[in-house]
Structures are given as structure tokens and as C-alpha cells.
Amino acid sequence: MSNEQIAGLNGTHIYAKYNEQVIPKNQGNPFIEALPERIDLSTFIDALYSVPPLDSKYNNLCVEDRLEFVQQIRPDFWLPLPSHYEKYRNLYSMIKIGYQSRNPMHAIFNRQFAIGWEEIFKAGTDEKAANLAGNMHTAQSLAEIAINGYGKTQMYERMLTRLFPQVIHHKEYQGRMLTQSQLVWLKVECPYNKSVGTFCKSFYAEVDKLLGTKFYEKFAEKPGTIDKLVIRMIKTVAQINLGVLVIDEIQRIQKAYSGGEDNMIDFITQLVNTLGVPVILIGSFKALYLFKDSLANTRKCLPNGYAENISGYMLEDSWEWNHFIENLWDLQYTKTYTEITQEIKDLMHYYSMGIPDIAVKLFMHVQSRTIVNGGDERIRLSDIREVAERSLNMVQPIFNRIRTGDPSAYKDLDDIKPDWVPLNGYIKEASHRITVHGSLAEEHARVLQEKRREEILAKLTEFALQLVHSATDAEVIANKVYDASSGMGDIALMFGQIARLVVDNAENMGSSTHVVTNNNIKTSTGILPKKKVGKKLKPVSKPDDIRNVVQVGHSKGLTTEEALEEKGYIRGVDELLDIIS
Template identity: 50%
Template structure:
């Protein structure tokens, strides 16, 4: 399909349109709205969202390895719907239907947009009343889900999206032909390359992934460069063609200001998708993404739809005693009680108020940290042997080691300095015991995904010589001699003692090789300049190299205003630094 096939894209199910009678007059007579399934009630929504480890047997009959494996299943399988998730589902459901109100496939004004041309409609913008030149006043809404890492924002939004069909296939509506595919939702993750251009490419690839074989939007639009305005225009055109219900842009904090043209340019890029053609947009990110809103939203309110909502996700609150000495029940109580059920130690320990308070103290109400800490405590209890009981001393001991880097910050939070949590986004949770295990393991251990990110330095430390060998092999593909390759690779490697960011090291050696070759070329040219007549320089012409040559790839990327990192990533020449084997 395209050169992004290896990327993972969130997908959902396809279905044929079944039209439902609508109570709200604004929703009646609109095939796109009537094809949306009925809203789930609270009970059905809970059943659809809840998930838990499926093991129901007697753990006392299992060996240590099986019980340790069950503990690892908790984080993968456990997910508890909370009150905020029900609100978010209603928000999505209403937003999708309202967004389609101004996009009735049989509306004359809506179809007038196609007659005028979507490019012309987009370039003309909207008038003071919010109408575009086709006379359409779009009803699209949008919201931002911003909050602390570990609160489950991305998982929540993904799970809710997958409750809706991703693609609805229309054939006829009330006796009239209607051969259209309606993409109800699309999930796009911001790229690690931090560029808006790569974000748009991810969008087109996600569209092709959703529609399946035969869709070639990436080939048509994704491989072309352009300004932010042009990229947004292409995305709007395709979103309109596929009748997109809502676009979710996840991990928005990855889009760096320097790559996006500034805070306000990024906000403009997102709001352009909403205002002119009427695409509801949801953006999700951690506290790092607050830079997008800190000044831009305050200074550019006229560009933000009136219906725009900002959701800031805070950590869970621990219940406090009231005047009668009774403790209020909070989401933290519901969460920890549900989590505590999944004990795979030989001795089950009931959850007491003391355990609740102790767990909250160490994780300060962040669910992801609570789950990890609970897993680590169980693993330690099982490895210690004996009756394998979870105790307060064991929780304190594991937390003091596993959360060592976070505890000073958490202590400031306990003193009331909540603003310090923004620093949390710049900290990597360092799970000391697992890192030591990786370094000391005599057998082969494969680490992928998020777990690999959490233990990257431990993995990297054990693989220092393999990293150097890979770095030399990579450099030799660009260099004229193996001696030069070894020299450059060794210099970059030793500058960080082999513990620097791996992608940065690849970029650094590529830059040094290019500089070395340019210096060599200038020297040779200077020595021979008197021997040859001057030739007219062809601007923009690449040197004669094979297209697979890394020098060619980097040079070609420069002409497209791409960084070395973006060029190498685009050509799939930089490996995932986290997928190393521990020997």
C-alpha cells in the first residue's frame, strides 16, 4: 500500500448501513446520522469497556513461572470503566452526530461544495457568520483531552472509538441510490519525527488502512510535500471524500514547535480541519502539550470553534473523612478494589484501608503507576518464596526501589506543589529491579514496545559492543573506507560512552560522513580547478549516486527540507533502538 505499512494503525469493524429513526429533528433525513448505531446505556457501555485477566483457576496448583506470567497479564488485560469514561462516550456520540448535521449527502448546499470544488471552498474560508462560499454553516465540534501520563487517556479514547463501526457502507437510502463509504472515525498518532508533514502522511496511510485494499490516498497525496496550508487542504479534501465523522490526533505533545512553525501555526493547522469543511477533531496529549494551549488559544480565540472543549485529566483523589468520621468513596476506591482482586500469590491478602492509603501514597493516584507497583509487589513476593504474602513492609520496600526517581517529585506533590507534575512528563519511570534483572540475566531476553522504553538504558548498557558494531556497519555504508567508518563511529560512540540516544548517534555519524566527504571533494576540486574549464552549475541537481546510497537519501531529503533523521527514518534505515537482544 505504501512505505508506512509497518506502522500500527487503530482499526475497527465494517458494517452495512442500517438506518435508525431519529428523535432530534436536526438528525432526521440524514443517512450518515441515521446509520450510526443506537447509543449504549450505562450497563451495556460498562460491559463493552470493562476487561480483566481471564484466569479463574487455583493459583496454588501453578508453578512460580506461570504465576509470574499471570502477574504480567494484569497490565495488559485490566481496564476499569470509570465515571469520566461514560461522559467521554456521550461526548463522542453527540459530537459525531452533530458534525454530520451540516453534511447531509442529499443537502443541496452540501453538494454545492463539490460543484464549486473543495479547493476553492477551502481557500475561500468562512464569512462572519461561519458559512463557507457554498452556504454551509458547519456544525463540527471538537475537544482536547490533555492530562498527566499514566491516566489512561489514549487507551480510553481508543476503546471508545472502537465501540463505533469504523466504516459504514451505504447502498441505498429511502429508495434512492447512495453508494458511499462513511468512515465514522480515524485515529492518527503524531509521529516521533515531530513534523506536521509526517502527521499528514500518517493520516493518508490511516485512511488507506481503514478502507482496505483499493484505497490509494497515500500514493495520491501522502508522498507530496507542501506548506501547512496545503497539507491541511489535502487532509480536508480526503476527509470530506470519505465522509469522516471524527478525527482523533493522539500524542499531540510529539509535534514540536520548531518543526510545526510555532504554537499558533499548529493550532491553526488543527482548527482549519474543523472550520472550513466541518471535520470534528479530538486531540489527545500529556501535559507537555499544554504549550499548544498556553498562549495560542488565548490569543487566537476567533479561530477556535465556540463548541471547543478542553478536558484536563487530573490524578485520582483519595477519599477524605467527613464530619461523621466516615470516608467518602471515590474513583480511587473503585479502582484499587477492582485491581486488588488479581492476586496470584499463594496467600491472598484482603484489601484494607491501610493498604489503600499506602498504595495511594506511593502512586499519588496515577493508575498506571498503581498497576505497575501492584505487579512488582506481587513479583517480589513470589520470588521471595514462603507464604508469598503482600505486606506493608514489602510495598514500601518495592516502591522505594522501583519508584526511586519519582519519589522526590511525588513528595513535593504531597506537600501541595501540584504544578510540579508537569516535570513528571520529562521523567522516565525507572523500574530498578527489572533493569537489574535484565543486566544479570544469563539467558536471551526479548524486549519490545513500552517495556523496552522503560528499560532502554539497562538494555543499552548490556549491548554496548553490539551497538558499536551496528554503528560501524551503518557508517561503512556511507563512508569511502572502513578505516574512516570505524574512526567516525568510534568517536560518536565514545562521546557518550555508548549510552547516548541511538537515533541521535545514527544521525551524528551520517552528518560527520557527509561533512568529511564535502571537505574531501572541495580539496580535490581546488587541486584540479586549473586543469578544467568552468562548467555551468545545475542548481538542485543531485550527484550521481545509486538511489539506495545513504548519501543520496540524505541529499534528496535536504532538497525536501527534511532533517537527516527524517530522511533516514523515511528510508527505513534507522532501526528501532529498543529492539535489541540481551545475550
């Protein structure tokens, strides 16, 4: 269904066409089956890549016409990168997973409407995360935080508009009537006044444009508390079957406005946790610590499944920067084509700091100057330097302070780079998943490694506690196994090494219980050696004791691993991965 076929409505509308699903949880759900099939990397690049018109005949046009072509570079040039495809993959999964708990063919989904969303909201969820209707929502949420000029908003707009319909109309599913509209995605900007009421008004207005509804007339002007606004919003979102809500410019939430930040954060959290709608927050580094207070207080204040992607500028020697600048440099409308050199790449990175939008603007200014000056119209290094100092004079002082390591610069330049020390602490403190890209990944490699070490050790210790009685012994074992692999080993293999270490010590100690001494582990053979015997204690002779299990297994001709697997002490990889996920 095209836009023209639905008079007065915006967005891309289609009739539902159902696709078979591989994942069992996705089968039999019309909202999931109606989504377009996932595309591969090659198709993704073809769908999103765009450049302004480029032909050799344009290089001989008059100065004014060529300058006009140069001005088309910024709006028309967009280069998909592998990191963009990874974000598309996550977005696609978020939408599908969010619909898993919202299947219109299931009685539990319709029971929520019978009970009423106001009652469900007031009741909250139980210890199993089920709401009053017994439904457990599957929504995930994501914050996409990046330096200004990184192209985060444009990236999501392109993916959503080019790869997903905005509205899917259902008529019948598996012989049953299903007259529902499915709003796959909606993007709304965070208001400047940080008001939940203003945000709701923008939301209703956008929905009405897409679906021809009258939610704005019904709800927008009604006064009420934050809870009332949330309940009305939840009712609306439930009726339109929203797949994902994208909230842009989230950095506008600041404590300078009385209650603005807390109210909006609470609102977003309730939207995710109560109804199960995935939410993507997009903002600059000012939004980096959006949930910092929530982290300090309680995990319940975070939206379910919350994660963060934090992106800095592209590194000078990275594949992404070279790929980006080489493709950008081809867009020349000068009379003479200037081949790109390593010196040009380095200089462009120096003056743009690897920020895509600034690199594009710099290239446009340099090319315009070269065309206006005439002559052979070759782009020289001196042209890049002079243009950068003049046309980008607002950002160069900022970049210079960062290059010289001026610590005071970071406090004033949240939109360029976050304060490094708080960010290190934030990464270590956060209980949700944080992915760091670009320059930030390099500069925060140490703290990221520390966070990964703590996470892995916690999982190894948890597993070891199932095999030994002492928490101290479990920690010692976990640390030994982690250190033996330098933290680079496969988690499932490390679980197996823990089990073998416990068995080896049990065999060595004979009738003693499990005591692991703090000896070094040799890793040259890839097998953990037997440990020295600790203090002997009274033996434990229960039939399910791990030592007895091994001994009985050996008498049957089984290996140690086979004996433990038979009794369930060593689990399959899938079960082990469930423990750590």
C-alpha cells in the same frame, strides 16, 4: 460485514442499517442514522470491562506460571468508571453533531463538491459562519489532557473500537442510490518532528489501509505549502465522510521546532472550521497550553466548539480510587489471598499518587515479589514500601517533591503536574469550556468558582440590560441576584428574580425610571424585597414601558409575572437557556 469479508482491509466494516432518530436535525441523514444506538451505563461497563483470567486453580500453579499471569494484569485489566461513560456520551454526541451539516441527501452538501474545496478554503466563512456554498458546519473539538498514566489514549481506543464500527458502507437510502463509504473514526499520532506534511502522510496511509484507496500515492509525496497540504487533506476528509479524527500525543508539538507548533495548530483549526470534522486531541500536561497564544490574540484562532477536559490523579478518599483499587486488588495469584484494608489503600495511593498505570505496576511488582519470596505469600505493608522504593525509584523522588510543595518541581515535571499558577490564569482567561477532573478539580476549586461566577454574572447582566436602560443598573441587579443565591441558584430562576426586582423597583418609584440602589437582599423568604427609591427622573409613558405593562395587567386581574409574560418581557425557560448557551 466482518473484516474477513473485505480482503486486505483493516478495521471493523459493516453495511449500513438505519435507525430512527428523535432529534429533528438528525432525521433524514444516513450518516447519522447508520451510527449504532447510544448505550446505557450498564451496557457500557459490560462492553469495556476486562480482567485477566482468574480462577482459584491458578493459585496452585508453579511460580513461573503464576508470574506470567501477573504480567497479564496490566494489558488485560481495564475498569470502566462513571467519568468514562460521560466521555463516551460526549464522544457520541460529537460525532452525530459533526454529521448534521454533512448530509449527503442535501443539495447544499453536494454543492460544496461542485464549487471545489480549494475555493471554499480560500473564501473562508462569512459573519454567519457559512462557507462559500452557504453551509454552516457543526463540528466540535475537544482536547483530552491528563497526567501520564491516566489511561486517556486507551480509554478512547476502547470506546471507539468496541462501541463504534470504523467503516460503514452505504448502498441505498430511502429508495435512492447512495454508494458511499463512511469512515466513522480515525486515530493518528502526532509526529515527533511536528511536521504537517509527516502528519498528512500518516493520515493517508491509515485511510488507505482501511478503505483500500490510493490517497498516499496521490498526495503524500507532493510538495507544497501548508495551505496546499491543508486543501489536499480537506478534499480527502470530505470524500471519506470522516466522523471524528483523534490526534494522539499532541504534546509533541513544541515551539522548539521552527514553526512546528503554529503550523500544526493552524492546520487543526482549518480542518475543524473549514470542513466541519470533529477533532479530539489527546496529550499530557505539556499540551495544556496548546491554544494559549490563540486565546491571547483572537477567538477566531480557536477551532469551533473547542473544549478541554483536564484530569489529574485520583483523590485518596474518592469513590473512583476506592472502586479502582478494590477491583485491582482482587487480581491475586498468590497462594494466600490478602484482604484489602484501609492501610493498604492509603499506602498504594501514597506511592502511586492515584495514577492508575503506576498503581497497576506497583501492584504487579509487589505480587511478583511475594510469589518469588515464597512462604505464606501474604502481601504486607512492608512489601509495598520496599517495592515502591526500589522498583518505582524513578518516580518516587518526583512524587516526594510534589508532596513537600516544592514549587521548583512543577517547572521540571510537566508530564506529572502542570504549573499551578499559569493553569489558574489559563482557566480564567479561556473563552472555551474547560472541565477539570480528579485532584486538579480540588486544587483549582477556587479559580473554577471564580470563572463560573464571571460567566453567570455576564449572562445575568446581559439579561438585565433588556429590562433597564443603564449598564450600571444592570450590573448592580445581576450582582444582587447572584449574591442572594450565593451563585448556586438555577440560572432560569435568577432571570425571573431579575425581572421581579426591576418590577418591584418600578412599582415603588411610581413615575420614576428604573434606579436600583445598592441595598442588601434578604433571602429568607426566597423573594427579593422592594428596593428604596433612587433619584426621581422624568417619567417615561410609552405603552410598552414595563411599569405601564404591569399596571395594565393588574387592571385586567393578571399577576405581575402574567402581565410581563403576555408582553414578552419574561420568556420561557427554553428561550432563556438559548441566551446562556
